[in-house]
Amino acid sequence: MEVVPMNDASTSRPSRRTDAVRSELIGLLGLAFLSLIAIIFYITASHTITSTHDGLDAWLKRHPPRKVSHDAELLRRQRLAQLIELPPAELAQHVTAILASLEHSDDHVRRLASAMLGRLEKEAVTLHSAAIAELLNHDDAAVRLHAVQALAVASEATLAGLGARIVECLADADPGVRWAAVDTLSGLPAKELAKLAIGAINRLVQAQDLSLAKSAVSSWWSKLETSGPEVTEAIGRLNYQLNFGGQHGMGMA
Numbered sequence: 001m002e003v004v005p006m007n008d009a010s011t012s013r014p015s016r017r018t019d020a021v022r023s024e025l026i027g028l029l030g031l032a033f034l035s036l037i038a039i040i041f042y043i044t045a046s047h048t049i050t051s052t053h054d055g056l057d058a059w060l061k062r063h064p065p066r067k068v069s070h071d072a073e074l075l076r077r078q079r080l081a082q083l084i085e086l087p088p089a090e091l092a093q094h095v096t097a098i099l100a101s102l103e104h105s106d107d108h109v110r111r112l113a114s115a116m117l118g119r120l121e122k123e124a125v126t127l128h129s130a131a132i133a134e135l136l137n138h139d140d141a142a143v144r145l146h147a148v149q150a151l152a153v154a155s156e157a158t159l160a161g162l163g164a165r166i167v168e169c170l171a172d173a174d175p176g177v178r179w180a181a182v183d184t185l186s187g188l189p190a191k192e193l194a195k196l197a198i199g200a201i202n203r204l205v206q207a208q209d210l211s212l213a214k215s216a217v218s219s220w221w222s223k224l225e226t227s228g229p230e231v232t233e234a235i236g237r238l239n240y241q242l243n244f245g246g247q248h249g250m251g252m253a
Contacts, residue, residue, distance in 0.1 A: 077106075077108060077109060077112065080098075080101060080109065080112040080113060080116075081112060083097075083098070083116060084112070084115065084116060084119070088119055088120060088121045088124070089121070091116060091119055091120065091124075092120060092121065092123065092124035095120065095124055095127075095128050095131075098113045098116050098117070099113075099128070099131050099132075099135075101113035102114060102135060102138070102143050107140075110140055110142070110143055111142060114140075114142055114143045114145075114146040114147075115146065117132065117135075117146040117147060117149070117150040118146055118149055118150060120150055120153070121153065122153050122154065122155060125150050125151065125153050125154045125158075126154045126155045126158045129151065129154050129158045129162065132147050132150055132151060133147070133151065133162055133165055135147035136148065136165060136166075136168075136169055141172075141173070141174035141176070141177060144169070144172065144174065144177045145174065145176050145177050145180055148166065148169055148177055148180040148181050148184050149180050149183075149184065151166065151184055152180075152183060152184040152187050156187070156188070156189050159184070159187055159188055159192075160188060160189060160192040163185065163188055163192055163193075163195075163196050164196065166181050166184055166185055167181070167185065167196050167199065167200045167203065169181035170182070170200055170203050170204055170207075170209075170212075171203060171207060175212075178204075178209065178212055179212060179215075182212060182215060182216045182219060183219070185200065185216075185220070186219045186220060186223075188223075189223075190223040190224070190226055190227055191227070193220055193223050193224065193227075194223075194224055194227035194228075194231045197216075197220055197224055197231065197235060198231070198234050198235065198238070200216065201213050201216055201217060201235070201238055202238075204216060205238075205241075205242070210242060213242055214239075214242050214243070217235060217238070217239045217242065221235070
């Protein structure tokens with residue numbers, strides 16, 4: 001029997017079909033691999049975003065002031081900037097790191113940290129009031145200003161305990177700190193304010209800061225007028241001197 005040779009086309013057709021199937025399978029495997037990579041990246045990114053704020057406090061503590069490289073310093077600034085976006089309740093968890101950054105030699109770092117003091121709420125300020133009060137002696141006027149303003153939201157009992165210290169701020173070299181001190185002292189209970197008011201106004205008069213002395217009398221009068229005749233009469237005489245007595249011979253013992 002004669003053997004008829006097979007056509008080349010008939011032998012190549014299954015091979016081509018096999019190659020096509022193989023290529024399709026490789027493509028599907030590649031797509032699945034890329035999808036898996038995308039899922040892993042998404043999970044990692046989500047975890048990073050979620051844990052970013054949780055790690056801020058620990059990160060800042062591991063990099064104390066004046067002991068960081070340039071690159072780490074840039075990262076410190078970025079992470080401090082992220083803290084500003086936190087709600088006050090979450091920001092309160094990072095007060096220790098914020099206070100540490102206020103001692104940093106870099107002006108930009110101090111500005112970022114001091115701005116966050118003004119976003120703290122009553123509970124956090126009261127809890128950290130002693131540390132914040134220490135900032136009233138800071139070399140940077142902006143830090144002193146934010147510290148005085150932050151203490152204004154402390155509890156009345158806490159503020160009363162710091163009243164005399166805040167009165168000292170009325171002699172601060174920076175006018176912004178002095179005006180902020182008057183506003184903060186306005187939050188004192190009437191009884192505590194009455195103990196400090198005459199001495200505080202006298203301090204302003206002696207420094208020839210008459211505009212602020214008048215503002216203090218105006219701001220505090222609603223509380224002082226219920227403090228009894230001795231205080232109200234003294235404040236009344238001092239107020240008269242401020243408005244009609246000129247700049248000489250003012251002040252009360």
